[in-house]
């Protein structure tokens with residue numbers, strides 16, 4: 001049976017200066033842990049360094065329960081500009097290394113999974129992540145076009161992929177597995193700049209149903225062309241997921257139930273997984289290419305036109 005890997009990522013930033021509520025952050029993480037335990041779902045918690053300093057013990061508990069913990073960076077929280085994608089290679093390495101050091105102190109090891117705030121990145125970002133030993137993460141978001149956040153992705157892959165060394169919107173040979181969030185590129189928000197994604201707090205469960213349905217159908221129809229099929233939802237630890245009637249908590253339950261039901265209807269099996277488990281499966285199925293991917297323009301129309309003229 002075709003497998004659809006399912007992951008929820010939580011960007012943990014309750015200590016951000018604009019939020020500054022680590023108690024809410026803790027309730028959110030504990031509540032999410034409960035929802036995941038009840039539904040068998042695996043979470044990927046990516047955490048900004050100041051949150052790690054206050055909640056490291058809790059993250060070690062979540063890791064022991066089978067969830068994944070990694071690094072999230074908002075450079076402004078470390079005294080830099082807000083967006084990672086405005087920096088060159090050396091500066092990105094420095095900003096990331098500061099986060100790695102805090103992470104290693106709290107978790108007793110280096111992080112393997114990474115997500116930048118706002119999905120802000122440029123062509124230096126993937127090589128910087130590779131150089132620092134990150135193995136996987138969620139960096140790209142296809143069709144999000146927010147130059148004011150240094151977040152411009154064009155038609156980057158919807159699927160799990162190795163990124164290109166010199167062009168962030170292409171697949172290539174960087175030894176880092178990018179697991180993009182699930183989006184509906186045709187449903188535009190924020191004046192057309194942002195595709196509706198599977199961000200729990202964005203819309204309600206009945207709206208998310210269509211995004212899930214569309215993405216499951218598309219991937220099943222693609223068959224072997226998509227070696228590892230996935231659904232990836234997102235949220236933040238700034239909502240009270242511990243409250244039984246919290247709207248986001250209800251939406252999360254609704255999204256998980258819808259994903260299971262749609263997979264079943266389409267003859268697939270929903271497999272809960274961390275981002276790391278999805279990346280590991282991709283590495284098993286798709287060896288890292290040497291020298292990147294071949295590009296080419298589709299010139300079949302010109303060939304047909306030339307053939308027609310010479311008849």
Ligand SMILES: [Zn+2]
Nearest residue numbers: 011013117118
């Ligand atoms: Zn963030």
